[in-house]
Structure formats: C-alpha cells, structure tokens
Amino acid sequence: MLSIDELIALRKNLHQHPELSNQEQETAARILNEFQAFSPDEVVTGLGGTGLAFVFNGVDNGPTTLIRSELDALPIEESNTFSHRSQVKGVSHKCGHDGHMSIVTALGAELAAHRPQKGRVVLCFQPAEETGMGAIQVVNDARFTALKPDYAFALHNYPGLELGKVAVRAGTFNCASRGMIVHLKGKTSHAAHPENGISPANAMCQIIQELNHLPAKLAQQGVEGRHWVTVIHAKLGEIAFGTAPGDAVVMVTLRSESNEGMHTLIAQAEAFSCRLAEQEGLSISFEYDDVFQASVNSxxxxxxxxxxxxxxxxxxxxxxxxxxxxxxxxxFTATAKEGAMFALGSGQSSPQLHNPDYDFPDALIPIGKTLFLNIIRQINGTHSVNSTDP
Known part of the structure; x- marks a missing residue:
C-alpha cells in the first residue's frame, strides 16, 4: 500500500517531467514502474500510442469496470516557483493530470491488496486527452476489444468548487466541441486594380458575422440545448500594400451541449459559408481539429x-x-454504455485550469481514490488476496 506521502512524491515527480500529447513515453514508463509492485493480472502497453491498461481480475465472473486517467500535459510555461515546478521549458501540468494519475495509481495499490470479488477492473492511462485524440486512439486499438468495459468512470479536478466536493449530473456532463477552419480562395491582383482579382474580404467578414449570430438563430429555430460559437482567428491575404488579397482563413470554436446540436451547428455554419463564398465567386473548403464529442453520463x-x-x-x-x-x-462511456465523469472540487481560491500558476491540490488524492474504490465495490465487490475463502 502506498502512503499519502509516497503518492504526493509521485505526483510532484510527474509534475516536474510533463510531456505533450502523444509524446508521453517517459510518463508512461514512470506509471508502469509504479504498477510493477501491484502485480496486475494483465498489462497492456502502447495502448492507442503511449497508453497503458492494468487489469485486476476478480474471483467470480462479472462486469468489467474501467477507471480512466490521462497522461499528457499542456504547452504552457509554468509561472510557479516551488521546488516541484516543471523542468521542461514551455510544458507543464496545468490541467491536473499529474494528480489524476496519482489517484489512479493509489487505486492500483488498493486493488493489489484487495482484488474485486467478481468481474475485473481495468485502470487505463490514456494519451492525448488535451487534443481530443487519445480516447479515440485507445478505443480504436484492436487490443481494446478484449478490455471493453461494461462501466467506465473518470474524474476531473475543478477549480471554483469547494475543495473535495463532487459535482455530477445525469445526461451530458461535458459539452461537445471542435475547431472549424474555413478556407476561402479567390485570386490576387494589383492593389491599384482590385477589380482584376477576386477578393475574399467581403465573404470573410460576412461569415464571421453569421457565425457570431448562429447560436441565437438556433435558439429561434427551437434547436434543443445551448450552443456557443467563438471566432478565435482570421487571416486575410498577406501583408503587402501592393497586392489585393486572394485568400482568407477563418478559425472558430463550435460548442454544443449535445452531439446532435454539434451536427446542427456544423451543417448550418457550412451551409451559409458556402452560400456567401459562391456569391463572391470564391472556392471554399473546411477542416476540423480538436474534435470532442459530448461526454454523457448514464x-x-x-x-x-x-x-x-x-x-x-x-x-x-x-x-x-x-x-x-x-x-x-x-x-469510453459511449463504448461502455454505463458510467459517468464527475468533477472534484479543487477549491474556490484555486487558479483556473490552464492558468500558468495552477497546481493540483494533493488533498484530493485520497478523496478521489476512496470515491473510485467505493464505485468499484458497488459493481465488483471486494476480495482480499490473502483470504482463505474457497
């Protein structure tokens, strides 16, 4: 069994050595080294890239319960000056994944001493949560089929909520979101004769305006749920006073309370963008990045x-x-059908996630472990590895 001091030391070590999405080789190696002492019944490495899965089998047949943690950090320069600050320039654990890993490692130590009575427990450390790609990579890995859970659970620390307090709901817990990139292509010309080119300037401005009005229009149409559109970047041509622009890019974050709402956002945004581009004689194309589907709690x-x-x-x-x-x-919940994510309060005075001065509160480690352990015992029961029962 790991003491709280050992778990805090692990958390601070992970904090000092952060790695970006899909680059978490050393982080995975540290977690793998910790779990060697727990003698899991099965270990899967390289899951979905750098991911890990540790399986603890029960005595009797029963359901599979998966507990998820994340491996990756963020491209943020840490402003803290404490002794365990990040040693990697421009990279730091500003979402608390170092703490989440410590919680699930504590759970592994507990399962080493007290296996589930029935079914099995899978402790999964996924890569690349921050880019929205890691869970997809894990679920699409052929080896995940043998690990497919009946239940899946995860937590995320949450600044602004009282320290150690849980927030949860049935239905959508986290919104769907994605980055939409609109490319407009016309034709450059000399700035003295813009009539000889095809400028995307008007279409770009109109598309931005329409995007900003889209959530209100969806509400007027009676589309269920809330929706948000945030224009994050726009670029028109190049900086050359002698040249009228021939191309433009608009980048926007779409967000919805449901996957269905996201599909409606995309369809309508693409439709009016295509219409405006056609009116100006432009070609248009779309790209999508940072795609997250809604996380739905059963x-x-x-x-x-x-x-x-x-x-x-x-x-x-x-x-x-x-x-x-x-x-x-x-x-994971889409695969498992049953499960939930919940928030665990980091304190009302904590810096916000992704702030350069954020740090995971170590007081949450035993609380998170105890909650996960109780959920596992509700589903899988508990059986001491030292028991003499038949």
Whole structure:
C-alpha cells in the first residue's frame, strides 16, 4: 500500500517531467514502474500510442469496470516557483493530470491488496486527452476489444468548487466541441486594380458575422440545448500594400451541449459559408481539429457516483447544466454504455485550469481514490488476496 506521502512524491515527480500529447513515453514508463509492485493480472502497453491498461481480475465472473486517467500535459510555461515546478521549458501540468494519475495509481495499490470479488477492473492511462485524440486512439486499438468495459468512470479536478466536493449530473456532463477552419480562395491582383482579382474580404467578414449570430438563430429555430460559437482567428491575404488579397482563413470554436446540436451547428455554419463564398465567386473548403464529442453520463453511472459520495460522506452537488469545457472521456462511456465523469472540487481560491500558476491540490488524492474504490465495490465487490475463502 502506498502512503499519502509516497503518492504526493509521485505526483510532484510527474509534475516536474510533463510531456505533450502523444509524446508521453517517459510518463508512461514512470506509471508502469509504479504498477510493477501491484502485480496486475494483465498489462497492456502502447495502448492507442503511449497508453497503458492494468487489469485486476476478480474471483467470480462479472462486469468489467474501467477507471480512466490521462497522461499528457499542456504547452504552457509554468509561472510557479516551488521546488516541484516543471523542468521542461514551455510544458507543464496545468490541467491536473499529474494528480489524476496519482489517484489512479493509489487505486492500483488498493486493488493489489484487495482484488474485486467478481468481474475485473481495468485502470487505463490514456494519451492525448488535451487534443481530443487519445480516447479515440485507445478505443480504436484492436487490443481494446478484449478490455471493453461494461462501466467506465473518470474524474476531473475543478477549480471554483469547494475543495473535495463532487459535482455530477445525469445526461451530458461535458459539452461537445471542435475547431472549424474555413478556407476561402479567390485570386490576387494589383492593389491599384482590385477589380482584376477576386477578393475574399467581403465573404470573410460576412461569415464571421453569421457565425457570431448562429447560436441565437438556433435558439429561434427551437434547436434543443445551448450552443456557443467563438471566432478565435482570421487571416486575410498577406501583408503587402501592393497586392489585393486572394485568400482568407477563418478559425472558430463550435460548442454544443449535445452531439446532435454539434451536427446542427456544423451543417448550418457550412451551409451559409458556402452560400456567401459562391456569391463572391470564391472556392471554399473546411477542416476540423480538436474534435470532442459530448461526454454523457448514464443514469446508472450517475447513481453509482452519488451513492459513493453518500457512503463516504463526501459533499456533492447535482448540476443543472453541463460543464462547458470538453473532454474525450465520452468515447469510453459511449463504448461502455454505463458510467459517468464527475468533477472534484479543487477549491474556490484555486487558479483556473490552464492558468500558468495552477497546481493540483494533493488533498484530493485520497478523496478521489476512496470515491473510485467505493464505485468499484458497488459493481465488483471486494476480495482480499490473502483470504482463505474457497
């Protein structure tokens, strides 16, 4: 069994050595080294790239429960000056994945001493959550078929919520989001004779205007749920006063409370962009990046989290609305059909996620472990490896 001091030391070591999405080789090696002492019944490495899965089998047949953690850090320069600050320039754990890994490692130490009574537990460390690609890579890995869960759970620390308090809801927990890139192509000309070219300037401005109005239009159309559109970047031609522009790019983040709402956002954004481009005699194309589907909690998964809070006397709140931020954990609940993600409060005075001065609160490690362990015991029971029972 790992002591809290050992878990904090692990967390701080991970914090000092962050790695970006799909580059988490050393992070995975550190986790693999920790789990060697736990004697899991099965170990899968290189899952979906750099991911790991540790399987703990029960005595009897039963369901498979998956607990997910993330391996990756962010391209953010840390501003903290404490002794465990990031040693990698321009990269740091500003989303708390170092803490999440420590929680699930603590869970591994517990399962080493007390295997599930029935079924099995899979502790999964996925790569590339920050880009939205990691969960897809894991689920699409051929070896994941043998690990396919009946239940899937994850937590995320949440600044602004009281320290150690849980927030959860049934239905959509995290919004769907994706980056949309609109490419407009016309024809350059001399700035003295712009009439000899095809400028995308008007279409670019009109597309930005239409994008900003799109959420309100969807509400007027009676489309269910809330939707957001955030224009993050636009580029028109090159900086050359002698040349009228011939191309333009608009980059925008689309966000919706549901996957269905996201499909509607995309369809309408593409439709009016194509119409405006055609009116100006332009060609148009679309790209998408950072694609996250909505993370949806099943009613049963939600109920298991609530019962865990009640059993462990952990304060909790039931959310009326989904979290606006996105998470690729929805890939796991879509596969498992039952499960949930919940938020674990990092404190009301904590810096926000992705802030350069954020740091994971170590007090959450035992709380997160205890909650996950209770959920596992509800589903899979517990059996001591030292038991003499037949």
């Amino acid at each position: 009613q049963k998964g939600h109920d298991l989290v609530v019962r865990a809070c009640e059993s462990t006397q952990t304060d909790f709140v039931l959310l009326d609305e989904p979290m606006r931020w996105s998470e690729d954990f929805g890939q």
